Amino acid sequence: MNMGIALRRPPIAPAAVVLGALMLLGFVVALIRYASGLGAISNLNDNYGWGLWISFDLLCGVALASGAFVTTSIVVLFGGERYRPLIRPAILTGFLGYLMVILALLVDLGRPERIWYLIIFWNHHSVMFEVGWCVMLYTFVLALEFSPLVFTRLGLQPPHRLIHAFIVPLAVAGATLSTLHQSSLGSLYTILPDQLDKIWYTPLLPLMFWLTAVAVGPAMVILESTISSRVFRRGLELDLLGGLARWIPFILAAYILVKFGDLAGSGELDLLVDWNLESGLFWLEVMGFAFLPMVLFSLPAVRQSNAWLLFSALLVISGVILSRFAVSLIAIGRPEFAASYVPHPLEFAVTIGIIAWGVAVFWFAARYLPLFVKHTHSPAGEQA
């Protein structure tokens, strides 16, 4: 290593300073919350018991972490061997994603110290119960799926082998659990037949949430690969990503069909021309963030262009974020309460702080763990 170059670099990169500051801020805000209650740092109120954290950190976070189960399923279960290089970062992203969700929950829950009560007190009628259990179990599955990297790094072969023996059941469990809770995040809102705007309310919400989660999985892999290829200055697996992207249009098409079919089925198509906030959001999502990327991803030219891929992926991601916010925050509640919740800056601080922690850990993992395998098939590295 060239000592001269190393010396010229500042001991701590400015990015790291910013990251550290954000992490610290998030941490301090969380401490205030624990000392003085949620009211001290958030604008959550009795009209809006769920705010930014549920909409973004939980709903979007879980959806955006779906890359892990989608990729794992493709590789392990559906025989998509050639995508194997994507699997490790996807699992790490997913795992971190879920850890971040749990971190956010530890801030958002009124009684975070009791989060484990889910294990001992059961109410199997509660969607929340399902979400809780699936998230717990799936995080555990992810941890197992991720653990070989650590074992490899530490040179521990026996546990590595043990996990490896279960790789298929783990993938089956992961996909099952993910399907269940990705969808049941949507089911959470099926208990709001009267409070959620009609254009957004449907008993098919779980299906919609699942479909969008499946669609956004590859999109997230595209995003994450693009970013890490730049940050870590490694080559981009453009062909692999393009291959993944091929599947997205089918899912988006299914989604669009379900959306319109559902409205048609319940005879509520006329809501589409109400031209209010809710229908506006609907059109924006369906046209801008489902139909448009569907078209784009189906074009080979797009799939072969790094920039177009990224753009299209971002569209899908935005669509998921928009739909989650619409269902959980915007198209919900009584109009007279609408003005009563605007996220407090410190709520953003928590969200950003958690993301900062996630990024830091990812960066750390990327540096110290064998995260990225060469694009060429290498017998040694392929089994993660």
Add this chain to the structure above:
Amino acid sequence: MAKMAILFDAFRCTGCRGCQVACKQWNDLPAEETRNTGSYQNPPRVSADTWLVMQFREVDNGDDGLAWAFGRHACMHCVHPACVSACPVGALYKTDEGPVLYHNDRCIGCRYCMLACPFEIPTFQWNEGLFEGAEIKKCTFCIDRLSAGMEPACVHTCPSGALMFGERDELISVAEARIQEHPERYIDHVYGKDEAGGTSLLYISPVPFQELGLPELGTEPIQEKSEDIMTKATPAVLVTMLVGLSGIYWVVKRRQEMMGKKTGARGR
């Protein structure tokens, strides 16, 4: 004990708020710091410190004159409570006698109950930290009074006879009889008899129930869809996924193996 309920007769209610204050007094709830924002209604809504709020709405009926509608806003003690269905840990529960109650020592503070309740009832202690232990708060139907053979504090205090406590079936008959006797006074409907599968708070009113702050609800329990999903769809999806995914894997693997044999490619 039979299923207990409260009948609120909006025709008789004078909006005196005796009930609202009695609730605070009996339950020892602190006062909130409020401001007059152009209405008699205060505190603006139910909260952890206020479990019952009388709502004030002015309704212009044109030539028929003016109505000043006083609506009671407190837990409805639903027959099929959405909040109970929603609570992942069973902290909220429905008693046989009617009241929907809360185990504060079980609650994890997820606030899904707040979301689920169609009447916007459960509220949260936003300003309690980890050490005080924030809780969900709402009307308890004065369970402590009930178990001592007394009627709820709000009912007890009502000077005009607008509130009545009794067995749900009987109160429904009382309500229907009042409507029948004075059809000119009331809208021909007992709110809560069937709404959302029925509630333990029953309303009769001279003005549309929305003017009392009540949502328009169907007759099926709020949680019907989500419980269907939980009890029917989820197990089905679970089994389908496990079987389906394993099946796919098996098929894919067989094909790969066959192809592998043919091509002689490595495979483990």
Add this chain to the structure above:
Amino acid sequence: MTNDWTDIKNSDCILVPGANPAENHPASMAWVNEARDKRGAKLIVVDPRFTRTAATADLYVPLRSGTDIVFLGGLMNYAIQNKLYNEEYVKYYTNALTLVNTDFEGPADLDGLFSGYDAEKRAYDTTTWQYQTEKQTVTVTETDPDTGEEVTVEKEVSVIKQATSLDDPNCVFAHLKKHYARFTPEVVEQVCGTPKDKFLQVAETFCATGAVDKSGTIMYAMGQTQHTVGTQNVRSMAMLQLLLGNIGIPGGGVNALRGESNVQGSTDMALLFHILPGYLGTPRDVDVDFAAYSRRFDTTSYWVNGPRFFTSLMKAWYGDAATKDNDYAYDYVPKITGNYSWITLFEAMYGGNIKGMVCMGQNPAVGGPNARFERKAMENLEWLVVMDLFETETASFWKGPAVQPKDIKTEVFLLPAADALEKAGSIVTSGRRSQWRPQIAAPPGEAKYDIWILTRLANALKDVYAPSSDSKDSPIIDLVWDYGDEPDVELVAREVNGYALEDVKDSSDKVLVNKGELIATFGTIASAADPGTIACGNWLFGGYFYPTDDGTGAVMPAVKRRGQKDPSPYGFYPYWGFTWPANRRIIYNRASARPDGTPWSEDKKVIWWDGDAGKWTGYDVPDFSATKAPDAKADPAKTGLGAQAGTDPFIMQSDGKGWLFAPVKLNEGPFPEHYEPLESPIENPISSVQNNPVIKLWDTDRGEDVGDNVGTADQFPIICSTYRVCEHWQAGAMSRTLPWLAECQPDMFLEIGEELAQEKGINNGDQVVVSSARGRIQMVAVVTKRWRPFTVDGKKVHQVGMPWHFGWQGVATGEVANDLTAHVGDGNTMIPEYKVFLVDVKKA
């Protein structure tokens, strides 16, 4: 109240003009609703503002503040024109047939005035208002004062002349008809701003209770009284009820919903300057001795016993120092020389003529009219004692708005008082029912019950004067104050009830009550040979502490009873507490029977004549001589009730009749006539007399900010009214200090109609400034549909309103409404005109 709270349930129509019982007497609504449920009664609210009572009413009718005489007069006119009045009742039980002096002229003839007005004195010579009388010579038996023997003497007495028919042009009814003929539905609409059809709906519904088997009640309070024409407002209601035969029967009556929880009791106990306990008139300077004072009492009504009641009162106050020889210490009683009402006192205080003030349980700094002026007046006090539960605005008037504490020399003493629940005693409800309340909690800190404080004060005063031999100090030295050192309230109750100082005998020497025992009824004082053998603090409460059956056989002081037995179908509950007089639930109940003594209707019967037993019987204690037959003739030779006939139910009136026409007692005329409030946006449409011609106007500091300026419509075009809200109590010390109530109504507010708000660019929740000729205050605007403009005399006028509960102390604070009100009072009672004054409203 002529009737009781529970009795409202017996009504067929409940008229609420100028009260807001849902907010201010919430418990009454239970009875209102019962009447509506069980009898199909209608509830009618007549109020300038749509109140919470209006919200629950069957019919709400708006009227401009200060015009009830026209409205009620319109109702009377309607009843007369449509012959809906109870003719038999009117003929026998009222003075309708009584002939009036032929010189009498009324506002119909004299453009708003009655005959006899003296503009300079702002007073009437009432000669022309008197009844026509004729002289009759009668033979009377009298006791010769010197020899003590009975002698028969010839005497000339004047007997009131009666017409034979209601059509006689000189009878009261003819005058009444003529007077009210002016108040047509059109005039009601023109003056009150009440739409004609709405008025007619009220007229039709309420006047239907003129039927003999129906009764209508009137629940009224400050909306009627707090006007420069307050007394005449109240009279209008009484007259309407007389016409409809609604007085003396269940579900009828004129029912004043009294204010403070024991204001009825305190009025009974004479917390007013012009009366002594039991409504005995206060001696005036012209009543030079007891004999002169005694002549003030009617001799042809039950008041003939007035001097006897006075005598036993003096015995209660002065004991042995009150003797027959010294006129029962008549000279000890201070004589009044004029008006000592609130407004007068504060004017005097402002003038520097009052040195000190003791404020026991009141808060004039907030509650008094033109409160800023009154606070200014208080600055002239050398000392001020406030006995209260809280440090009120009065106790802290030196911290009030725009006051520099250092400029104020008044020494203020705050004596912490125990509240109602922290001491035992009796209180009297509006229904005249007294109930004993035990102490249920110890007073906090150094707080003491009022009698304890007063006892200290009395004893200290007595100590100061003890050495004096000056006769002017005797009233204090001789005052009996024997309730103990830790005063025992039961001893006070005993004295109020009345007890025998020595054996009480009747004229035939029969012992009525043994020495030391309580009297069972004030009748004992009336029939005692010597009323001076009894000490009675208030004749009306005679028997209230007397050991009585509670209906279950248990015997206890009547006032402590809680017996729930009710022999009547009406909810009289005679075994619960004690209702003065004589535990009677409906006064004037003789009128519940026809002149012949049979009930008007099965449904409304209270007492009736039992010919066989030779007495009145029924569900209530007869308000009549129990054995006087319906056909008994009035005997002009007799005094007292003997001078009245068996058909004269109003035994406290000199002629035994209900007065449709008041020849005496009212300053501004025998009939109520409409005058505009002191401040009004229009000219009186009825006559050229703008204001009540007999009200007293002060001109303290006219032109200066704080004085009694009169606002005019050009500067202050909007009518304003002050009132209460359910959530607060009065001047606010008792509710604004209570967080639970403060949170319900946290701020001072102005209720303003949508139209006016829009005109003024005011949005709901904005801060606004309201100004009158006396001051300006700021508050939150509550823009509401419940105030609507009136069309009066062809002009659109707006009215706004505000609560008067706010001040600077306590949890919920706000500016003082009374900084805007005028220092002017009613022509008879001097109750301030809180309900109408002119303001302007601006966005702050």
